[in-house]
Amino acid sequence: MTEIVNLSNIYKSFGAVQALIDFNLSINEGEIVGLMGDNGAGKSTLLKILAGNFLPTSGNINFNGEDVVFNNPKDARKAGVEVVYQDLALCDHLTAAKNIYLSREAKRFGFLLDHKKMNETSQKLLDELNSSARPGDVVTGMSGGQRQAIAIARTRLSEPKIVLMDEPTAAVSVAQVPVILDYIRSLKKQNHSVLLISHRLPDIMEVCDRIAVMRLGEKVCDKNKSDCNPEEITGLITGAIKSA
Amino acid sequence: MDLMELFTGPRKGAVADPRVARLRMYLNNLAVFFLVCAMWITLSLVTSTFATTGNITNVLRQSSLWSIIAIGQTVVLITAGIDLSIGSVVGLSSCIVALMLNKGYPISVSCVFTCLCGLGVGAVHAFGITKGKLPPFIMTLAGLTTWFGVGLLITGAMPIGNLPADFKNFSRGDVLGIPNLFLCVIGVMIPTYIILNHTRLGNHLYSIGSNRPGAELNAVPVTRTIFFAYMYSSLLASIVGILVAARLSLGIASNGFTWELQAVASSVIGGTSLFGAVGGVFGPVLGATVLSTINNGANLLNVQPYWQRILTGVIIVTVVFFDQLKKRGK
Numbered sequence: 067m068t069e070i071v072n073l074s075n076i077y078k079s080f081g082a083v084q085a086l087i088d089f090n091l092s093i094n095e096g097e098i099v100g101l102m103g104d105n106g107a108g109k110s111t112l113l114k115i116l117a118g119n120f121l122p123t124s125g126n127i128n129f130n131g132e133d134v135v136f137n138n139p140k141d142a143r144k145a146g147v148e149v150v151y152q153d154l155a156l157c158d159h160l161t162a163a164k165n166i167y168l169s170r171e172a173k174r175f176g177f178l179l180d181h182k183k184m185n186e187t188s189q190k191l192l193d194e195l196n197s198s199a200r201p202g203d204v205v206t207g208m209s210g211g212q213r214q215a216i217a218i219a220r221t222r223l224s225e226p227k228i229v230l231m232d233e234p235t236a237a238v239s240v241a242q243v244p245v246i247l248d249y250i251r252s253l254k255k256q257n258h259s260v261l262l263i264s265h266r267l268p269d270i271m272e273v274c275d276r277i278a279v280m281r282l283g284e285k286v287c288d289k290n291k292s293d294c295n296p297e298e299i300t301g302l303i304t305g306a307i308k309s310a
Numbered sequence: 311m312d313l314m315e316l317f318t319g320p321r322k323g324a325v326a327d328p329r330v331a332r333l334r335m336y337l338n339n340l341a342v343f344f345l346v347c348a349m350w351i352t353l354s355l356v357t358s359t360f361a362t363t364g365n366i367t368n369v370l371r372q373s374s375l376w377s378i379i380a381i382g383q384t385v386v387l388i389t390a391g392i393d394l395s396i397g398s399v400v401g402l403s404s405c406i407v408a409l410m411l412n413k414g415y416p417i418s419v420s421c422v423f424t425c426l427c428g429l430g431v432g433a434v435h436a437f438g439i440t441k442g443k444l445p446p447f448i449m450t451l452a453g454l455t456t457w458f459g460v461g462l463l464i465t466g467a468m469p470i471g472n473l474p475a476d477f478k479n480f481s482r483g484d485v486l487g488i489p490n491l492f493l494c495v496i497g498v499m500i501p502t503y504i505i506l507n508h509t510r511l512g513n514h515l516y517s518i519g520s521n522r523p524g525a526e527l528n529a530v531p532v533t534r535t536i537f538f539a540y541m542y543s544s545l546l547a548s549i550v551g552i553l554v555a556a557r558l559s560l561g562i563a564s565n566g567f568t569w570e571l572q573a574v575a576s577s578v579i580g581g582t583s584l585f586g587a588v589g590g591v592f593g594p595v596l597g598a599t600v601l602s603t604i605n606n607g608a609n610l611l612n613v614q615p616y617w618q619r620i621l622t623g624v625i626i627v628t629v630v631f632f633d634q635l636k637k638r639g640k
C-alpha cells in the first residue's frame with residue numbers, strides 16, 4: 067500500500083510549552099486513522115502542522131512520497147490536504163455557499179463570481195450531508211450542526227489525498243453523527259485517507275482502521291483497531307496506562 | 311421572513327435570513343436618504359439661499375469629494391481596519407499635482423504620477439500592517455502626520471497656485487449637465503460595487519473582516535487583500551487631492567485637513583460597521599451627502615461652521631455605540 071503521510075520526529079513548542087514531542091505517524095492511502103487524547107494533548111497542533119498552519123519546530127513531513135514543507139494552508143491544500151478545523155474557521159458574515167467556496171470561488175468570464183453555481187453546488191453538498199443549512203443564508207445564528215456541515219462540505223470541492231478532521235462530530239445531533247461517519251467511509255471508498263480526531267470512542271471504533279493515542283505531546287499507542295479494546299484506550303488517554 | 315429580526319438581529323440559534331440583513335441595510339440607506347430629503351426641504355424653507363442652483367451644486371461638489379474618500383474608507387473598514395491618513399494624503403496629493411503642473415508637466419502625467427504616489431502611500435501602510443503587524447489605526451495615524459509633513463516639506467509650507475486653466479475648469483465642468491465631480495463618484499462607485507459584490511477579491515475583503523484567522527486557514531491571500539484595501543483607499547484619496555487642487559486652484563498640505571474623520575463618519579452613517587465585514591458603496595455616498603448638507607446648512611444659517619466638526623464626532627460615537635450594541639446582542 068502507498069504511504070500518503072509519514073511524519074517523523076516532529077517536535078513543536080510554543081515558548082515553554084512542548085506541544086509535540088518526537089512524534090511519528092504514518093498514514094496509508096485509503097486508511098482511516100483515529101487520533102485520540104486528552105484536552106491539550108497536542109492533537110490539533112499536529113493537525114495544524116499537516117494543514118500548513120504551523121511549521122514544526124523540527125522534524126520531517128513526507129507527503130505522497132516526497133519530503134515537503136507546508137509554509138501555509140495553501141501549500142497543504144495544493145498538495146491534496148483538506149481540513150475541517152476544530153473551530154470550523156467559518157466567516158459569520160458570509161453565506162454558507164461563500165464559506166464553502168472561500169478562496170476557491172467559482173468564476174464566470176474570468177473574474178466575476180458565479181453565485182448561481184456556488185449556490186447550486188453548495189445545496190447539493192449540504193443535502194448529501196443531510197443538513198438543513200441553506201446555501202444563501204449567512205452563517206450568523208446557524209446551529210452547531212449546520213456550521214459543522216458547512217465546514218465538512220468544504221472538503222468536497224477537491225479530490226484530496228487526505229482529509230483531516232478535528233472533532234467533526236462534537237457539535238452535531240445524534241441523527242447527524244451517522245451521516246458524517248458515512249461520509250468518512252465514503253472517502254475511504256474513493257481511496258482518500260482520513261485523519262479523524264475525536265473524543266468519542268464509539269465513533270472512532272466504528273470507522274477507523276487504526277487508532278493512535280497521544281498524551282502530553284507524545285504518541286503512547288498506535289495499533290490496528292482489531293488489537294484495541296476500549297478500556298485500554300481510555301486508560302491510555304487518561305494516563306492510567308502509560309503505553310501500549 | 312421574520313420582521314422582528316430587523317430590529318433585534320437574528321435570535322440566538324435561529325438562522326439569519328440574508329433577506330432580512332439585506333433589507334436592514336436597504337432600510338438604513340432609505341432612512342438616510344429621507345434624512346437628506348428632510349434636511350434639504352427644511353433648508354429650502356428656512357433659507358432663501360439653499361435652493362439655488364449655485365448652492366446645490368456646491369453641496370453636491372463637496373459631497374462628491376467626501377463620497378470618494380468615504381468609499382475608500384469603507385473598503386478598509388470592511389476588512390476591520392481603518393485608514394486615518396486620508397486627510398493628509400488628500401493634502402499631499404494636491405501638493406504633488408500642483409507642483410508638477412507648476413513645473414510644466416502635462417496634466418495627464420501630473421495626475422498619473424500623483425495617483426502612483428497614492429498607491430505607494432497605501433502600500434507603505436499595508437506593509438506596516440501586514441509585515442510589521444502594526445494595528446491599522448497606529449500605522450495610518452503615523453501616516454496622518456507623516457504625509458502632512460511631507461506635503462509641508464515639498465511645498466515649503468506655501469500654497470502652490472498658478473495652475474493651468476484646463477485643470478481648474480475640470481472641477482467646475484460638466485458633461486451633458488452632469489457635473490464632472492459627480493461623474494467621478496459614479497466612476498468610483500461602479501468598479502467598487504463590482505469588486506465588493508462580484509469578485510473573489512470582494513469576498514476575501516469581507517472574509518478578513520469577519521474572521522481573519524479563519525480566512526487565513528482557508529488559504530485566503532490575506533496579505534495581498536489587505537494591500538489592496540489600503541492602496542485603494544490611498545488611491546481614492548489621491549484622486550480627491552487632485553480634484554481639490556482643481557476646485558480650489560491650489561495645492562496646499564492642509565487641503566483635506568481632518569477629512570479622514572469625515573470619511574469614517576460618512577461610512578458609518580451609511581451603515582458600515584467599524585467591526586468589519588459590513589458595508590457597501592451606496593451608504594458612504596449618502597453619508598457624505600448628509601455631512602455636506604449639514605456643513606452647508608450651518609453656513610447658511612449663520613451657525614459657526616465649527617459645529618459641523620463637533621457634530622461629526624458626536625455622530626461617529628453615536629452610530630458606533632449602536633453598532634456595538636447590536637454586536638453584543640448576538
Ligand SMILES: Nc1ncnc2c1ncn2[C@@H]1O[C@H](COP(=O)(O)OP(=O)(O)OP(=O)(O)O)[C@@H](O)[C@H]1O
Nearest residue numbers: 080083085103104105106107108109110111112152
Ligand atoms: N497557537 C498556540 N500558541 C501557544 N500555545 C498553543 C497554541 N496552540 C496550542 N498550544 C498549546 O499546545 C498544547 C496542545 O494544544 P492542542 O490544541 O493541540 O490540544 P488538543 O489535543 O487539540 O486539545 P483539545 O482536545 O482540547 O482540542 C496546549 O498546551 C496548548 O495550550
Ligand SMILES: [Mg+2]
Nearest residue numbers: 109110152232
Ligand atoms: Mg484540539
